[in-house]
Every structure is written in C-alpha cells, then in structure tokens.
Amino acid sequence: MKNCMNFSPVLKERVLYLVLLIVGFAAGFVTANAHPTGLAVLSPQDVAGKVLSYINNNLVQPGSSASLIGVEEISGVYKVITEYRGRKIPVYATKDGSFLFISRPLNLSQNLSMLTKEETKKTSCEDLPKSETPKLEAFVVSYCPFGLQMQRILSEIVKEIPQLKNYIKIRYMGSVTQDEITSMHGEREAQENLRQICIREEQGDKFWDYISCFIKHGNSTACLDEANIDTEKLNACVQDSNRGLKYAQEDFDQQSKYHVTGSPTLILNGKRANEFDFGGRTANAVKTLLCCGFATQPEYCKRNLTTATAAIGFSPAYSSNQGGSGRC
Structure with missing residues (x-):
C-alpha cells in the first residue's frame, strides 16, 4: 500500500x-x-x-x-x-x-x-534604472557552483559582444578579519577570490581570459599561464595588504551596501536585478538585463545570444545537463 x-x-x-x-x-x-x-x-x-x-x-x-x-x-x-x-x-x-x-x-x-x-x-526593462554608462555588478564567490555559472554567462557575453565588458564588473563576497581574507567556502576560495580581484584591478586586460579558463576546470596555475598573467606582479598584489586586501575590502563594502548574501547576485545601476525576470541563467537573459540599463541602447544590444541555461560548477562546455538556478 x-x-x-x-x-x-x-x-x-x-x-x-x-x-x-x-x-x-x-x-x-x-x-x-x-x-x-x-x-x-x-x-x-x-x-x-x-x-x-x-x-x-x-x-x-x-x-x-x-x-x-x-x-x-x-x-x-x-x-x-x-x-x-x-x-x-x-x-x-x-x-x-x-x-x-x-x-x-x-x-x-x-x-x-x-x-x-x-x-x-515581474520587473520589466522599463522598471530598471537607466544610465548612459550602465554598470552591472555581479557578486560571486569563486568556488560556488552557481557563482561559476554566472561567471560563465558573463564570459560568454564578453566573448560574443566585447563592447559590453566595459559595463560589467565581477565583485566578490567575503570579509577581511585581522588582515586575513575569508570566504564562505574556506581558505582555498578566499585566496582564489583575492587572486581574481588582484588580476581584475591590476591586469584587467587579462581578467576575462583568466576567468574563461578558470571556470572550465578550476586549475589556477594553468590558467595563469594561459592568460599570460604576470605572476610576480600578481603575487606582490596578493601579499601587499595595501593592494590586494584594500581592493577586496571595496568589494565587501559594496556587498554590505546592497545587503548581498548569496552568490550570484546582480546589481544594475545601483539596484538589485533578477536575471529570472528576463529569461533565467542564460547569456541572452543577462545581456538583455544589462542592456536595459542603457538610457539609449546601442546597436549591439540587439544581437541575440544563446538561450541555453549555463552549466553550473566547473565545466569545459558553456551548457550541460547540470544547469540550475540556485545560490550559495
């Protein structure tokens, strides 16, 4: 029975x-x-x-x-x-x-x-705040499966519409305690967050190359080489609290300002935005959301991107059967 x-x-x-x-x-x-x-x-x-x-x-x-x-x-x-x-x-x-x-x-x-x-x-495009120079901030942590999913989406957008990288900033969640960076999934994640922050701030032209590599297998050593990162400069940033930790604290201050508690969380022009109101965890949905932040949308915003749900976690492919919609 x-x-x-x-x-x-x-x-x-x-x-x-x-x-x-x-x-x-x-x-x-x-x-x-x-x-x-x-x-x-x-x-x-x-x-x-x-x-x-x-x-x-x-x-x-x-x-x-x-x-x-x-x-x-x-x-x-x-x-x-x-x-x-x-x-x-x-x-x-x-x-x-x-x-x-x-x-x-x-x-x-x-x-x-x-x-x-x-x-x-649902929030519509008209509901979102507008700017001539919009800013989409994506808060993540580097080993969160869903944070990796969002980084994969943003990397795809930057690859397909390079002009949009000027309006996207990946920020990281965590805290600094007694000159030590912390993160929700432990020391390994905290150090990777700091590494990515330093690359973003001091070698920004190589940031997306590093991210697009890291989201595949999580092999930071191989990705530093593939993205041609100046490791001496990177190590100096990571070890200098007036550089690495200072950059990180700026992210954490923004995290507190917007009451961000989950990875990923999107902030468009200073207002929380929900990718699911525009189609979910897909490159086209997040591109549409970002373009809604323009006071006057540029022509490249009319380009359609993939509507496949991005893979969660580390994955060599953009999409897989492991798509999802959670947060860490």
Missing part, C-alpha cells in the same frame, strides 16, 4: 510553510504595536539574520539557500524580503525575533485579486 503522505518536494515545502504558519499563530497572534512574548525588541538586521538562518536551516531544499534582499518595519512587525530560486519572497517576524509568519498578512483595505497581481509581477 502506498504511503498517501508521499508529497512532491514542492508540496512538502508548502505543507511545511503552512504548519509553521499555524504553529506561529497558535503560539501568539501578532497585533500592531504588541509583542506576545514580552521580550526586548531587536533591530531589523538582527531579526532578518535570525529569519534567514531559520529558513536556510529548516525550509529550503538541500543544497540550496535563500538570500536576504532587505528588511523594513511595517504595522508593528518586520517585513523580511528574501530571495529563493529567483523569486522574491516576503515573510514577516515579530520585532522580538520569536515568531516567523510565512503567509503574507492580508491588508483589509485592499482587494485580494490586486494583491495576487502585485505578488506575481
């Missing part, structure tokens, strides 16, 4: 969200200006951190994670805006950080059908 509780992964996630919602309301209904636990009010950032940690430890599927977009106070609770698999998902928490509410509260003054339309609306 089959187990009638053998839900699909998506349905399991929805059931878990519903159970959490019911438990949350049973424990204490949240009203504006009231905190059922009587505990001290926490800062928005502290509550957002607790919420994101709880979601990633309990609600998302294995091997994936949600990231934080922002947090704000609304009607006596904190609205925490998360992103998961390309979708923006708002959740709500009490200001003492004790209860999490997955379902969106209903505004009694609004029509339910209008709320549904607002939830499903």
Whole structure:
C-alpha cells in the first residue's frame, strides 16, 4: 500500500510553510504595536539574520539557500524580503525575533485579486534604472557552483559582444578579519577570490581570459599561464595588504551596501536585478538585463545570444545537463 503522505518536494515545502504558519499563530497572534512574548525588541538586521538562518536551516531544499534582499518595519512587525530560486519572497517576524509568519498578512483595505497581481509581477526593462554608462555588478564567490555559472554567462557575453565588458564588473563576497581574507567556502576560495580581484584591478586586460579558463576546470596555475598573467606582479598584489586586501575590502563594502548574501547576485545601476525576470541563467537573459540599463541602447544590444541555461560548477562546455538556478 502506498504511503498517501508521499508529497512532491514542492508540496512538502508548502505543507511545511503552512504548519509553521499555524504553529506561529497558535503560539501568539501578532497585533500592531504588541509583542506576545514580552521580550526586548531587536533591530531589523538582527531579526532578518535570525529569519534567514531559520529558513536556510529548516525550509529550503538541500543544497540550496535563500538570500536576504532587505528588511523594513511595517504595522508593528518586520517585513523580511528574501530571495529563493529567483523569486522574491516576503515573510514577516515579530520585532522580538520569536515568531516567523510565512503567509503574507492580508491588508483589509485592499482587494485580494490586486494583491495576487502585485505578488506575481515581474520587473520589466522599463522598471530598471537607466544610465548612459550602465554598470552591472555581479557578486560571486569563486568556488560556488552557481557563482561559476554566472561567471560563465558573463564570459560568454564578453566573448560574443566585447563592447559590453566595459559595463560589467565581477565583485566578490567575503570579509577581511585581522588582515586575513575569508570566504564562505574556506581558505582555498578566499585566496582564489583575492587572486581574481588582484588580476581584475591590476591586469584587467587579462581578467576575462583568466576567468574563461578558470571556470572550465578550476586549475589556477594553468590558467595563469594561459592568460599570460604576470605572476610576480600578481603575487606582490596578493601579499601587499595595501593592494590586494584594500581592493577586496571595496568589494565587501559594496556587498554590505546592497545587503548581498548569496552568490550570484546582480546589481544594475545601483539596484538589485533578477536575471529570472528576463529569461533565467542564460547569456541572452543577462545581456538583455544589462542592456536595459542603457538610457539609449546601442546597436549591439540587439544581437541575440544563446538561450541555453549555463552549466553550473566547473565545466569545459558553456551548457550541460547540470544547469540550475540556485545560490550559495
């Protein structure tokens, strides 16, 4: 006899969200200006951190994670805006950080059908900020499979439309502690991030050659040679905290400014942008997103690129059966 509780992964996630919602309301209904636990009010950032940690430890599927977009106070609770698999998902928490509410509260003054339309609306090209010299910043870490996927996409764009490399900047996530660079996947990744940062800043004309090589097999030694990197200059940059670590800290400051928590994350002209609103993890989608940042789009933006989903992780080919849409 089959187990009638053998839900699909998506349905399991929805059931878990519903159970959490019911438990949350049973424990204490949240009203504006009231905190059922009587505990001290926490800062928005502290509550957002607790919420994101709880979601990633309990609600998302294995091997994936949600990231934080922002947090704000609304009607006596904190609205925490998360992103998961390309979708923006708002959740709500009490200001003492004790209860999490997955379902969106209903505004009694609004029509339910209008709320549904607002939830499903995608960002359009017209919605994105414009500039004569747009800047697409892609935040990644060098050993994240999905960060490598985004680097592969950007490398493909630069190969096919070289003019666009002037408007793309790969930035790296991490921190500097006691003159040591750190990253989410450990020392090897931290050092590779620093290596790529130094190449970007001091040997920029060879940066994309190095990236296009590294994303294939992750062999930094071979790629330094293939991209004709001046290793003496590179080593000096990596070892000089007034160069390498200074460049890295600039990236980390921008990471904090935009509240970036997941690799990859795209920022276009100072505003977070979602590649899935334009077609997903493909060269054509990200090219379209970038070109939407031009006040006047140049002719080369009309060129269509591949719509195949880029491979995740290290791969000698642009696309494979290992395409995906996660974040580290």
